Amino acid sequence: MLQKVYGSAVFGVDATTITVEVNIDTGIGYHLVGLPDNAVRESSYRIAAALKNIGYKLPGKKITLNMAPADLRKEGSAYDLTLAIGILAASGQIKSDNLEEFVIMGELSLDGSLQPIKGALPIAIKAREEGFKNFILPKQNAKEAAVVDNITVYGVDNISVVIDFFNGTNTLDPTVIDTREEFYKNLDFPEFDFADVKGQESIKRCMEIAAAGGHNIILIGPPGSGKTMLAKRLPSILPPMTLHEALETTKIHSVAGRIKEHGGLMAQRPFRSPHHTISDVALVGGGAFPQPGEISLSHNGVLFLDELPEFKRSVLEVMRQPLEDREVTISRARFTVTYPSSFMLVASMNPSPGGYFNDPDAPVMTSPAEMQRYLGKISGPLLDRIDIHIEVTPVPFEKLSDDRKGESSVDIRKRVTKARELQTERFKEIPNVHYNAQMNTKQIRSYCELSDASKQLLKTAMERLNLSARAYDRILKVARTIADLEGNEDVSGDHISEAIQYRSLDREGWLG
Template sequence: MFIRTHAGAICGIDAVAVTVEVNIAGGGLGLYLVGLPDNAVKESEQRIRSAFENSGERMSGRKVVVSLAPADLRKEGSGFDLPIAVGILAAMGRIGAAAVEDTMFVGELSLDGRLNAVRGVLPLAICAREAGLRRLVLPQANAAEAAVVEGLEVYGVGTLADTVAFLNGEKPLVPQPVTAYDAAAEESVPFAEDFADVRGQSVAKRALEIAAAGGHNVLMVGSPGSGKTMLARRLPTILPPLTPEEALETTKIHSVAGKIGRACGLMTRRPFCAPHHLTSQVALIGGGQSPNPGEVSLAHNGVLFLDELPEFGRSTLEVLRQPLEEKRVVVSRARYSVEYPANFILVAAMNPCPCGYYNHPSRECICSPGSVQRYMGRISGPLMDRIDLHIEVTPVAPGELSAAAPGEPSAVIRERVVRAREVQAERFRDVPGVHTNAMMNSAMLTEYCRLDTASAALLERAMTRFALSARAYDRIRRVARTIADLAGREAITAADIAEAINYRTLDRGTWGR
């Protein structure tokens, strides 16, 4: 007997519909899987046989051929266990053929017949809806994640026996309630960290506010204990809430990577990723033998924090160039080519020298000028050029640390950031894919970053004095545009340009000398 049912395969952060065709006929024994299955899919035979035996079912004694179409797409992962098992049972007459026609199945089978959670459920649910299927049957642990997709009935089941009973109408199940994104609920949950905890550091806090408002990259240079990490970890608290579209895209990435909690629906907080400096290129950028999103994609719509920046391998840091410019990553290998989004705010922190105390107000640096230059030289010029704001973070005076008055809270700063983002949203409403000032191209810079005579002359003098590149020239204009937006000004002034130039500390030729 021939039966056709439905599954899905992950490709990048999206899914492709897969048709599972099962044919049982004479002419031999055993289960034959075709359609480019990987090892995990090939091993499903043993899991399915054991699950059948422990669920009161029996494998057909005749030849079973399972085809996964399209045949030229590689099928990876254990999520094909359930659709293959259901297809075999339907072909044996144990399940009605009509019950599997408009349903996608996803799930890994344990040897005792229980269903284990799998990754990538959200893009699979979206794929099922787009393919015109009516319902999705999957492990109970994945049901909340899949239920964010409207227009699709999501049923969570615990075992293979429960699945058979449900499909045969012997055990009715209630669809998982749709868990829509609730921005108001996200706002009501306070952050564990707050800028009110930060004493002093007015320049650094101002720079981070600008970075949050315009989506700019930041590099903080300062001695150990000056507060670089503390400041960086509080940046997400002043970023605008995720829009429903951003929440869906962010959740898809974390779902494919297997990083999302099983009981959650859409992610409600912007991600903050802080990989260790021993992270490899593949872990940072993505890819691998079985392609997975890297840290730059896990930080999409959020913050990527690289602490101790010079300690990262130079070749590892250089792979950041493309995503910083293009806001996406294309990973090409012999077997596949996938694209992951990577629109993040880069926040990096580093010491000013090997001993850490160059330019310290009270401690003496023991490094020679040459060693300071070599240490700073671990960060290449092209990468440094792609960072908009360079901030020198100085230690806080003891008097400020013991001050009773807290700093400005994150909620107040966030209101200013949200207002500036609203101005940018209106500015770029007709430009697809552009949401912040940091994403403006050359044509947009010409239109939205016009400079008066005084501003243009000031920027020209800075270009000559500090030997700035053309890329730095454009980035200064973008930062100045954000400063003007925070102030509610339509036009960029010379003061905005001066402040933006002041954030190019490491472009000055006197650093480390």
């Protein structure tokens, strides 16, 4: 008897429906075809043991299973439940009247219980698109998949429950979530608040500008000056995620298996802080079976690289293209996957290997040659892609001992959100551009028109600092954001002057 059941495979951040055809014929043998990997091939042992332990068995006949499309590689153990239900239906051990309405996924344990899978959200989205009415998967992933409307999601913890459901001896309770209510209920502020930061008013101003325009920023300063403390608080002043951004972010984390157990839609912007020993594949994504890297897990959030010169140069250089294109494409011989990577880069670094400026009073002395070698680890093209460079100086004792609270993240966030709303209105007719940092050269010329005096000011700065054409664009973008924070339609000389100050590493004495 021939029976069809349906599962799904995830490539990139999208899913593809897999049809599992099960044929049972006279003879003996178990033949699984359709380009399965080792984990899928090993499913026969898990299925046999699980069925035996719940009182069922594999039929003692020739079983042929084809996973179509047969030229698409099938990976992982999430097809166990799909294959098992197909075998039981083909051998007449369960009723199969309405199997074509179900997508079924889950990894089997030997006692018949189900383990969580990766990519439940994109699978549910694809199932709804293709007209499936129901989705059966492990209970741990049910909340994540139930975010998708117009498809009934059943979370189960054992294959015996699924068998009884199809045989009509029990019913399953669908997992129902009000996506909007769940999302808005979880829009709390993160644990870190700018009110805890003593002093550093100029740096807070920089962070506000960076958040308002989505600009990349690098903080340069000695140990203990507060670089990491400031970076960790940046997500607290970013505008709340929209429902669309939350779905997009949750999809990526779902594919990577990073959604918390029984977790639903992500409501907080991600903050990722990889260690400096990270490999280039772990940062941008890839591997034999491509997975999202840290830059994609930071999508719609913040990627923080602490002690930037300590990262391998090859790791930093692979970020150059994703920083420009806001997506990363991983190519293999048989397929290509693209992961979104629209993130804010926040980097921090010491000004020298010893951690201090070339200061005779510093605890650790560093020669100018050593400083040059250390700073030279970061390439000019990468620095050109960072809009704001700012020096962070140590906080004096008077500020540290002051009991007064600084301005809270809530207040700063209101100004940032207002500036972002102006940008959203400005770019509403332009696809894939939502804030100033995403502008291309043509849009910069259109939205950052300067007076003659402002042009002369910028020309002088370009000549004295020997800035590149990309740095010129960065200054205009930052100036546009400063104008938006003040609610001004035009970019003035004051805005240009402030933006030029935020190019510390372009000044003589830093990198050349």
